[in-house]
Amino acid sequence: MTGAARRLGAAVLRDLLRHGVAGEFPVDRIVAVDLREPRPEDRVEGVETVRADLRTPEVASLIARVRPHTVLHLDVLAAPAQAGGRTAMKERNVIGTMQLLAACQKSPSVRRLVVKSSAAVYGCASRDPALFTEETEPHRPPRSGYGKDVTEVEGYVRGFARRRPDVAITILRFANFLGPDVQTAFVDYLSLPVLPTVLGFDPRLQFVHIDDVVQTIRAAAGETRPGTYNVAGAGVLTLSQIARRLGRPTFPVPAFTTSTLGAVLKRTGLADFTADQLSLLTYGRVLDTTRLGSRLGVTLRYSTAEAVTAHAGAAGLRPLISRTAVATAEQRLTDMLADRAVRRQNGVFGEDEGSNGVGDWKEDG
Incomplete structure (x- = not known):
């Protein structure tokens, strides 16, 4: 499993050790790979930890030595701050994925691959459909940032699938995460005392609770039902509804000032906002998750509204007016x-x- 040193990786490791993988094989060995050592609170006993840079050829020797049956690729970063800058983020996301897939292609032991992707592949535009299915083509494909990275990652995964048709490949397109200890740009935004919004827009949004993320990854690792799946909590909330639930006042700003606002928030350290996050706050995005339940057999515990409520309670977000x-x-x-x-x-x-x-x-x- 890549991306093991972050909190999501630690949660998935603990879940695999606790439940095993639902499917045809038990978990008898887990190798956790990351560029850095996990923090003390994220260390998981019973897991073999390896420091490795996926951007380098050393990943090939690691795959050859470990001979894994299943590869969970979670090391796809969503924010530049997580990698130390936009250039390093793109290298880890794109170059790292290329090197990992090249190593897996040469390993006959690999039979299953699960890749953490994002709904950001659909982009955000004024002419977007009411629901994005897994086959929906975006009206405006992402041209920069995290959305472009995950689009390229999925392209390389499809190329790998053509070269290794014997490998069961699952791509999970997650909505924005919420829940205890989740640290994302959108979480930083929701924590602001006043929520800036785009004047004239009230986007429809979806979220997925971190516990449901872990459950979905475990199910994908254990079930031989390859494919691409949207993952989001049931239901939809508009940004104004979210603000009212959190007791946060909103401050509408003209659309042409959003890039300046994002830069100010980033410089002040209040939120690490990128262009794709600002587009999401303008147009929103809603996923059709029918396939997740009907084909992969996953029923999420939290709806979008419940994920917002649970996150607010865990993060200690209190309304300014009770x-x-x-x-x-x-x-x-x-x-x-x-x-x-x-x-x-x-x-x-x-x-x-x-x-x-x-x-x-x-x-x-």
């Missing part, structure tokens, strides 16, 4: 309006006061 205060204010307003109606019906107010409402509000304070 829900109790909002409910109290609503009840006071309802009682005041009801009292006003009763008093008017009973003729408490004069005709002039009843017509313009001035007396009502003065007497009620």
Whole structure:
């Protein structure tokens, strides 16, 4: 498994050790590969850890020595900060995948390959369909950033599939992650005290809880049902609905200022926003996940709304105005309006006061 030193990798390792892989073979040896050593809290006992740079030919000797049956390629980074810059991120995503696939192609032991991809391959555009199926071609393919990286990664995987038709290949296109200890650009955005939005747009969004991500990867590793699968929690939330659930006020900004806003957020360290993230906040994206359940047999535990709620609780996101205060204010307003109606019906107010409402509000304070 590549990308083992990050929190997702550690969660997948623990899950594999706890449950094994549902399918035709048990887990008897796991080799965790990453460029750096895992942090103490991400170390997993019972796993063989190897430091290796996928961009170099050393990955070929590693595959030849380990002779794996299943390869889980999770080392596809979503943000430049995770790799130390955009150039290093692209090298790890694209060059690293090329080297890994070249090594797997030469290894007769490899029979299964699972690749972590992203819904970012669909891009974001004003003419996008209401639902993206796995066969939907994007109106505006990603031309930069993470979206372009995962598009190239999937292209190399398809080439590998033609050269090694005996290998069962599964590509998982995930929506944005949410949940405990998840650190992404979108999580940084949701943590801002005020959520900047694009003026005139209210995008439809989906999320997937980190526990469902781990479950899906385990299922894909154990089931011989190759293919490409969209993975997202059921249901849809608009950005305005998410802001209300988190108790965050929004601040609309003109579309032509979004790139400047993203640069400011990045320089101040508040959020690592890229162009594809800003496009998502403008147009949104919704996935059709029918195939995930009908073919791979995975039923996600969390809907999109439940993933947002669970993430807010785990991350300690508290509304700037408490829900109790909002409910109290609503009840006071309802009682005041009801009292006003009763008093008017009973003729408490004069005709002039009843017509313009001035007396009502003065007497009620």
